[in-house]
Amino acid sequence: MSDKNNTIFGIYPVKEALSSNVNFDKVFIQKGIDSDKIEGLIKDLEKANVTINIVPFEKLNRLTRGNHQGIVAVTSPVGFHSLESVVEKTLESNKTPLFLILDQITDVRNFGAILRTAECTGVDAVIIQKSGGAPVSGDTVKTSAGAIFKIPICKVDHIKDAIFYLQGSGISTIAATEKTDSEVYSLDLKKPLAIVMGSEGKGVSKSVLTLVDERASLPLLGEINSLNVSVACGAFLYEVVRQRL
CATH class of the missing domain: 3.30.1330.30 (Ribosomal protein L30/S12)
Incomplete structure (x- = not known):
């Protein structure tokens, strides 16, 4: 080894x-x-x-x-959880569900940083696809500052299947994308929710965008037309926290 x-x-x-x-x-x-x-x-x-x-x-x-x-x-330094069992456990709890779906995040440092923010903002589980994404490795552990051991990670065959399952469980899905005029600050994030973050290069895939309940963007006031995905994820998650406090 x-x-x-x-x-x-x-x-x-x-x-x-x-x-x-x-x-x-x-x-x-x-x-x-x-x-x-x-x-x-x-x-x-x-x-x-x-x-x-x-x-x-x-x-x-x-x-x-x-x-x-x-x-x-x-x-992998951690085991993976069943999406069905995590969703069932979350729905049985007294808190409003918050899930994070990562659609082909490939950079291990972004992945680790996202896990760290997800843990800090009370995300119930992070959902990733079995193939195509960043590995769950020692680098992930380091970048996540240990958060990887504290938040469930669910591996699914296809992101689309996870979205269908969450929607069938009464959980709304919102995709973070610049391909919308609706800003995240205008949406109701106090309901049971799953946020979808896309890959570093292509964003949320077109097939996934057609399935989500809503799309949301962040305002960009400078000349650069995109944010690092881990930064964007943090902005989305803390808007959820702000609305729910």
């Missing part, structure tokens, strides 16, 4: 980690590999609900310089 990037490589080390209940962020498996041992390990990983990515041989070589045998696993 490499402490630097939290990787485990090779069939037996990954198998041993799985049997020892190590938390996995994701596992990369070589495309087209023909191995009964790998096939068996894939079945065990799927039973454990571990995210599996099929990638070219070159990708594995970039992840580690060791003899990876066609498989590299990235471990």
Whole structure:
């Protein structure tokens, strides 16, 4: 295992980690590999609900310089929570629900900073997609100042499914986007709510924008037309706090 990037490589080390209940962020498996041992390990990983990515041989070589045998696993410092159980527990509590959905945030420092702000503003859980986002790694722990251990993180197959589930549970969804004339300060944020923050480059994806209940923007008074996503997230969350106090 490499402490630097939290990787485990090779069939037996990954198998041993799985049997020892190590938390996995994701596992990369070589495309087209023909191995009964790998096939068996894939079945065990799927039973454990571990995210599996099929990638070219070159990708594995970039992840580690060791003899990876066609498989590299990235471990996570924390376990992940079921969205359904977290939502159910939150609805049973006396507080107004507040969830945060991250649509393909890829920078680990942004991810960590967002987790820190989410914990400080009383977010009930952060929802991420299994594939495409920033890894839950040691760098995330450092940037979050330990907040990652205090706030539930839910991994879902698709962000859209999470939105449908939240809406069906009576929780409104608001996307942070510049593609609207409605500013966040004009919206009612005191109701059960989930805020969707988009990726650093593309923002909230078009398919997600079509599903949310509302869209909201932040006023930009300078010449730069966008904010860092972690900064924007902080502005949204603290407007929720302001309205609810």
